[in-house]
Amino acid sequence: xxxxxxxxxxxxxxxxxxxxxxxxxxxxxxxxxxxxxxxxxxxxxxxxxxxxxxxxxxxxxxxxxxxxxxxxxxxxxxxxxxxxxxxxxxxxxxxxxxxxxxxxxxxxxxxxxxxxxxxxxxxxxxxxxxxxxxxxxxxxxxxx
Amino acid sequence: xxxxxxxxxxxxxxxxxxxxxxxxxxxxxxxxxxxxxxxxxxxxxxxxxxxxxxxxxxxxxxxxxxxxxxxxxxxxxxxxxxxxxxxxxxxxxxxxxxxxxxxxxxxxxxxxxxxxxxxxxxxxxxxxxxxxxxxxxxxxxxxx
DNA sequence: CATATTTTTGCAACAGAGTTGCATTTTATT
DNA sequence: AATAAAATGCAACTCTGTTGCAAAAATATG
Numbered sequence: 131x132x133x134x135x136x137x138x139x140x141x142x143x144x145x146x147x148x149x150x151x152x153x154x155x156x157x158x159x160x161x162x163x164x165x166x167x168x169x170x171x172x173x174x175x176x177x178x179x180x181x182x183x184x185x186x187x188x189x190x191x192x193x194x195x196x197x198x199x200x201x202x203x204x205x206x207x208x209x210x211x212x213x214x215x216x217x218x219x220x221x222x223x224x225x226x227x228x229x230x231x232x233x234x235x236x237x238x239x240x241x242x243x244x245x246x247x248x249x250x251x252x253x254x255x256x257x258x259x260x261x262x263x264x265x266x267x268x269x270x271x272x273x274x
Numbered sequence: 275x276x277x278x279x280x281x282x283x284x285x286x287x288x289x290x291x292x293x294x295x296x297x298x299x300x301x302x303x304x305x306x307x308x309x310x311x312x313x314x315x316x317x318x319x320x321x322x323x324x325x326x327x328x329x330x331x332x333x334x335x336x337x338x339x340x341x342x343x344x345x346x347x348x349x350x351x352x353x354x355x356x357x358x359x360x361x362x363x364x365x366x367x368x369x370x371x372x373x374x375x376x377x378x379x380x381x382x383x384x385x386x387x388x389x390x391x392x393x394x395x396x397x398x399x400x401x402x403x404x405x406x407x408x409x410x411x412x413x414x415x416x417x418x
Numbered sequence: 419c420a421t422a423t424t425t426t427t428g429c430a431a432c433a434g435a436g437t438t439g440c441a442t443t444t445t446a447t448t
Numbered sequence: 449a450a451t452a453a454a455a456t457g458c459a460a461c462t463c464t465g466t467t468g469c470a471a472a473a474a475t476a477t478g
Contacts, residue, residue, distance in 0.1 A: 151425060151474050172464080184428050189465065191426095205349035205409055209435075209464080230395060235404065243401075249393040251374060251408065256415035257387075260379065264395065265349050265407045271400035295445050295454060316435080328457050333436065335455095353435080353464075 137164060148198040155183050159191055160200075160215075169204050169212040169231070169240035204231050204240055205263045214242050230264045236273035281308060292342040299327050303335055304344075304359075313348050313356040313375070313384035348375050348384060349407050356384050375409045380417035384409075 132140075141160045145152050162178055163170060175188050192213060195201040204212040217229075230246040233239075248264050276284070285304045289296050306322055307314060319332050336357060339345040348356040358375075374390040377383075392408050 153426065153474070155427075185464085186429085186466080187427055194426095203351040205351045205407070207347035207349050207355070207407075209353045209355060211351070211353060230397075232397070232401065243398060245398060246395065249395060251390065251393065251410065253374075253376070253410065253412075254387060254389060254415070256418055257376065257410075258413040258418060259410055260412040261410070263349070263351070263407075263409045263411075265409075266395065266397065266401075266403055266405070267407075268397075268404040269402040271398070274400055274402060297445070297455065299456075329435090330437080330458080331456055338455095 137161060144200065148200060150194065150198065155187055155191055156194075158182075159188070159195075163201065163213075163215045167241065169214040169242070171210045171212050173210075204242075205265055206233075206240075212240050214240075217244065230266055232270060233265060233267045234270035234273055235267055236269050239270065241270065281305060288344065292344060294338065294342065299331055299335055300338075302326075303332070303339075307345065307357075307359045311385065313358040313386070315354045315356050317354075349409055350377075358384075358386050361388070375407070376414060377409060377411045378414035378417055379411055380413050383414065385414065 138157065138161075141157050141164070142152050144160070145156055150156065158179055159175055162175060166174075172188060172192065175192075176183075176185065179188075192201065196203070196213075199216055201213045202216050204214055206212055214231075228248060230243045230248060232241050232243050234241075243266075248262055251259070251262060253259055282301065282305075285301050285308070286296050288304070289300055294300065302323055303319055306319060310318075316332060316336065319336075320327075320329065323332075336345065340347070340357075343360055345357045346360050348358055350356055361373075374387045374392060376385050376387050378385075387410075392406055395403070395406060397403055
């Protein structure tokens with residue numbers, strides 16, 4: 131993972147590449163994503179930053195990251211919205227997840243299984259496929 | 275699909291099997307699901323029943339159907355919650371979708387592709403799989 | 419490095435989705 | 449048909465997310 135300073139440098143570079151101002155909010159939220167190594171929802175971010183930011187700022191920051199292809203959404207079956215950092219293949223205009231998302235029924239965490247590829251799916255005639263989302267639920271490595 | 279009366283009879287039987295009272299609300303909402311052949315969200319139901327039921331009643335009815343395994347949720351990347359009727363394999367305590375869900379980016383409808391099976395996915399060591407959800411987005415047969 | 423310009427943030431107020439308690443109505447039971 | 453049990457509707461509330469605008473911070477420019 132590297133030292134704290136190295137992480138900050140990487141985050142700064144990432145923001146500049148995306149033509150975004152480097153602000154305290156953005157750096158802190160990206161640090162959270164890097165540390166968590168999984169998916170976060172809005173409330174996680176509010177909690178873990180110790181309410182140091184306004185709710186509105188967090189919403190807007192997440193939206194900005196989405197727009198720039200820095201993070202992506204993960205489908206859920208409830209009203210929450212989960213986000214995770216994108217891997218290198220994603221660009222601002224073309225986002226694709228090629229990996230499986232795993233939701234642990236024990237600890238509740240959602241993680242990206244980067245090594246697990248999504249298999250080919252053949253749709254019925256007349257359907258055009260743009261994107262595939264796979265969410266597996268079960269028990270994760272740590273909880274077992 | 276059968277005549278309107280046949281459908282009503284089927285719905286009545288379904289409710290009685292689940293040990294639920296047969297009420298106007300429940301019958302009407304189940305009729306909607308049967309007719310739509312796709313996924314509905316709460317607002318669809320409110321709209322299509324012509325506001326004849328209280329919002330609270332619709333929420334409670336959907337929750338009851340979920341509890342009894344009559345309907346299931348479909349994962350989304352927004353804050354909406356989508357529901358679809360379960361197929362025969364589902365029971366109250368053990369719900370599994372063995373089919374793919376398709377969300378059309380043009381008309382916005384979500385449908386169950388019953389014929390399209392979910393391929394095997396092999397997770398990394400240490401992970402236990404309970405359920406797999408696949409949501410494909412693209413353009414559907416009708417919109418193409 | 420000081421100043422001007424642009425961007426971001428925080429506040430207040432609002433909109434919408436979903437929940438809870440309780441009285442009334444409907445359904446099931448005998 | 450009378451009673452018991454379950455479902456419904458209403459009011460009020462909470463939680464999540466949004467919008468407009470002024471203040472503050474970050475970047476660009478001389």
